[in-house]
Amino acid sequence: MSGANASPTERSHQKMSRAIHRREFLKVSIGAGGGLLLGFRLGGTGETLAMQNGSAASFAPNAFVRIGTDERVTVIVNHSEMGQGVYTSLPMLLAEELDADWNKVGFESAPVDAKYNHPVFGMQMTGGSSSVWSGFEQFRQAGAAARAMLVAAAAQQWNVEPSKCRTDSGAVFDPSNRKLTYGQLAEAAAKLTPPAQVPLKDPKTFKLIGKPAKRLDTSDKVNGKAVFGIDVKMPRMLIAVVARAPIFGAKVRAFDDSRARSMSGVHRIVAVPSGVAVIADSFWQAKMARDALHIDWDEGTMSSFNTNEMMRQFREQAKLAGKSVRRDGDADATLAKAAKRLEAVYEVPYLSHAMMEPLNCALDLRSDSCEIWTGTQFQTVDRANAAKIAGLPDEKVQIHTTFLGGGFGRRANPQSDFVVEAVHVAKAAGVPVKVVWTREDDMQGGWYRPAFLHAIAGAIDANGKESPGDRAS
Amino acid sequence: MIEFSVNKTRANLDVDPSTPLLWVIRDHLGLTGTKYGCGIAQCGACTVQIDGQAVRSCVAPVSRAAGKEVTTIEGLSPDLSQPLQRAWIEEDVPQCGYCQSGQLMSAAVLLREKPQPTDDDIDKAMTGNICRCGTYPRIRKAIHRASGNVAKGGAR
Numbered sequence: 001m002s003g004a005n006a007s008p009t010e011r012s013h014q015k016m017s018r019a020i021h022r023r024e025f026l027k028v029s030i031g032a033g034g035g036l037l038l039g040f041r042l043g044g045t046g047e048t049l050a051m052q053n054g055s056a057a058s059f060a061p062n063a064f065v066r067i068g069t070d071e072r073v074t075v076i077v078n079h080s081e082m083g084q085g086v087y088t089s090l091p092m093l094l095a096e097e098l099d100a101d102w103n104k105v106g107f108e109s110a111p112v113d114a115k116y117n118h119p120v121f122g123m124q125m126t127g128g129s130s131s132v133w134s135g136f137e138q139f140r141q142a143g144a145a146a147r148a149m150l151v152a153a154a155a156q157q158w159n160v161e162p163s164k165c166r167t168d169s170g171a172v173f174d175p176s177n178r179k180l181t182y183g184q185l186a187e188a189a190a191k192l193t194p195p196a197q198v199p200l201k202d203p204k205t206f207k208l209i210g211k212p213a214k215r216l217d218t219s220d221k222v223n224g225k226a227v228f229g230i231d232v233k234m235p236r237m238l239i240a241v242v243a244r245a246p247i248f249g250a251k252v253r254a255f256d257d258s259r260a261r262s263m264s265g266v267h268r269i270v271a272v273p274s275g276v277a278v279i280a281d282s283f284w285q286a287k288m289a290r291d292a293l294h295i296d297w298d299e300g301t302m303s304s305f306n307t308n309e310m311m312r313q314f315r316e317q318a319k320l321a322g323k324s325v326r327r328d329g330d331a332d333a334t335l336a337k338a339a340k341r342l343e344a345v346y347e348v349p350y351l352s353h354a355m356m357e358p359l360n361c362a363l364d365l366r367s368d369s370c371e372i373w374t375g376t377q378f379q380t381v382d383r384a385n386a387a388k389i390a391g392l393p394d395e396k397v398q399i400h401t402t403f404l405g406g407g408f409g410r411r412a413n414p415q416s417d418f419v420v421e422a423v424h425v426a427k428a429a430g431v432p433v434k435v436v437w438t439r440e441d442d443m444q445g446g447w448y449r450p451a452f453l454h455a456i457a458g459a460i461d462a463n464g465k466e467s468p469g470d471r472a473s
Numbered sequence: 474m475i476e477f478s479v480n481k482t483r484a485n486l487d488v489d490p491s492t493p494l495l496w497v498i499r500d501h502l503g504l505t506g507t508k509y510g511c512g513i514a515q516c517g518a519c520t521v522q523i524d525g526q527a528v529r530s531c532v533a534p535v536s537r538a539a540g541k542e543v544t545t546i547e548g549l550s551p552d553l554s555q556p557l558q559r560a561w562i563e564e565d566v567p568q569c570g571y572c573q574s575g576q577l578m579s580a581a582v583l584l585r586e587k588p589q590p591t592d593d594d595i596d597k598a599m600t601g602n603i604c605r606c607g608t609y610p611r612i613r614k615a616i617h618r619a620s621g622n623v624a625k626g627g628a629r
Contacts, residue, residue, distance in 0.1 A: 083569030083606045214565055221570030222561045222577060223553055224506015224546035231505035239500065264489065282500035283509075284492050356510050356518060356571040356605045405508070405571030406605050439511045 059186035061149050061194055063115040064142035065094055071183035073100045076108050078116035080126040080377050082404035088215045089132050090139050096208040097143030101170035107216055109401040112379045123380035127412050144198040153188035154180045229375040229402045232362040234432040238267055240425045241286040243293050244275040249300040260289040270428040277425045283436050314453035338459030345455045350448040357405020358442040361422035362434035370397040375404030377412035385416035389423040413447045477538040480548030490536035495519045497535045498545060506546035506574045517602030520575035521545045527582040546574035557581055560619035568606035576602045580616050589620055
């Protein structure tokens with residue numbers, strides 16, 4: 001894998017509204033060499049990690065699509081693929097309006113750039129079951145704009161009215177059925193100005209949206225080629241395993257690495273804010289040496305905390321009136337005169353997200369750049385947090401989003417714990433490094449799903465019907 | 474020096490013989506299709522075959538492979554032609570995909586030993602392979618498809 005510089009060439013700090021966003025993404029960039037559209041291809045047709053840079057010349061009418069002279073349509077996806085299918089569903093939206101040949105459609109993960117912000121949440125992220133609905137118009141408009149330019153290019157060559165042309169399966173046809181494929185039109189279309197306004201299809205005419213389609217990433221997930229964060233390889237890369245605090249907030253007071261240091265494959269052992277990192281040639285060597293460390297922890301204020309006591313407090317608190325969020329009618333009065341009163345308490349403990357793929361983060365940190373490969377759901381936040389630790393401006397930090405072996409929100413947290421820690425480790429490593437969490441590290445490593453207790457009461461009247469009345473804590 | 478064969482290619486490695494086969498496959502041989510999930514043979518993501526037997530490579534020391542033939546997901550077929558791979562694609566089995574290498578390696582052993590498995594056979598053989606996305610009904614369907622019984626399978 002090359003450490004090609006994928007820093008975006010343009011940035012926009014504008015908070016995305018639809019209007020601003022349209023102007024932004026309709027800018028034309030020509031050719032495949034633009035850093036903006038760099039990323040690595042993860043699948044679709046079997047090739048993996050081949051940098052697209054330098055492949056067939058292409059027409060890139062906006063940040064979301066690139067059409068090559070080889071007919072390939074690459075959809076740049078701004079959401080993370082963690083099993084939910086966004087590397088298929090979002091390309092479908094774009095391909096629908098483009099009238100692309102679905103068999104020629106592939107995908108690529110987007111670099112971090114404001115252009116790829118979530119249209120509603122205002123940052124690049126994946127979560128809340130929001131990718132398809134929030135991208136529904138975004139991806140369709142990107143496809144429709146590209147289609148309009150391809151039609152205009154064909155109409156120019158034939159000297160006919162664009163409105164007399166039609167498109168189907170990756171080609172433009174004129175009224176006499178002359179045909180030019182998108183690949184044949186790519187270079188001419190790249191010279192045109194994107195249209196200001198593009199009408200979208202009538203949903204009644206949809207060919208892809210709403211119809212079953214095979215996932216584009218399946219091939220690479222049945223032959224071992226799909227690259228998850230934990231699979232990332234770089235030349236000279238070392239692997240790090242970190243001994244983290246056994247208690248939240250605990251700090252390393254001192255550590256004895258005399259045995260660990262002498263173990264085979266170990267390069268460096270360093271204190272990082274989250275604990276002690278062992279940097280070695282391979283995972284197993286790093287893990288064995290990590291397990292051989294003796295660490296004296298300052299356990300801190302959380303050492304007396306336990307979840308049994310916390311849940312007991314929750315139960316007590318639930319008996320109090322609490323804070324009113326919404327009041328409809330008079331619940332207290334209804335409950336007081338209820339023929340029958342039903343009460344229930346629901347308790348959910350802290351839970352590990354338990355993704356199949358334990359946390360990991362690979363970095364190539366240099367004096368003037370930081371390339372990160374990881375499966376994250378929180379690109380904008382991770383980049384900003386990584387940049388702070390790396391001492392670099394945001395735009396010098398790039399994140400290459402790999403496949404995620406599950407996310408469930410664990411790979412989206414405001415402190416970017418697994419990314420920030422990896423930057424600290426990379427500073428000490430001096431060479432590309434991949435921090436890998438063991439399963440135990442991952443289960444114990446925090447950012448759990450929150451524990452809660454929910455007490456609910458309802459009234460049933462004399463006729464056995466429910467009365468309005470609900471109290472929740 | 475430990476010598477064995479991986480996907481029909483000879484490997485000769487200077488590595489601590491107690492190192493789990495998984496990490497030798499991933500870190501030393503660079504074959505990352507075999508996944509690390511739990512490290513204690515409880516999830517099945519690391520399943521490979523040693524002389525045709527399904528083995529949890531995360532707990533198998535590499536010494537166990539000495540002189541033997543190891544097959545990983547990369548060795549299942551060079552071109553997605555293995556019937557299970559075709560069935561997996563046909564049934565769109567994977568979601569996140571992280572467990573699927575292990576699922577396929579276990580299923581391949583099952584079909585060799587029982588070419589016409591029942592639902593119960595499948596459930597028994599595949600019980601050690603966990604899928605956090607819950608693709609189990611499609612896995613069962615795809616195994617039936619690969620065995621030639623396209624109509625069978627799915628949720629009972």
